[in-house]
Amino acid sequence: MPGRTWKILGLWLEALQEAGFAETWAGPLFRGVDRWGNISSRRISADTIYYGVRKRTTQAGLDRTSPQLCHLFAE
Numbered sequence: 001m002p003g004r005t006w007k008i009l010g011l012w013l014e015a016l017q018e019a020g021f022a023e024t025w026a027g028p029l030f031r032g033v034d035r036w037g038n039i040s041s042r043r044i045s046a047d048t049i050y051y052g053v054r055k056r057t058t059q060a061g062l063d064r065t066s067p068q069l070c071h072l073f074a075e
Helices: 003-018 046-059 067-074
Strands: 031-033 039-043
Antiparallel strands (some): 031 039
């Protein structure tokens, strides 16, 4: 992974630890965050991944993304 990716992942892992989720390092890596910044104990859904990826691909001027592809990341 590129250096920036490692940095962002490290920041996310620190946030999980501060929220009390990293004590055992069990559970999903990608979790929901509410509008107040509270991290959920539940994983984000495949639909959430799809809408995020679709938004970024549209911004980048790329073709639309298949929802089936995003389900691979949520399982």
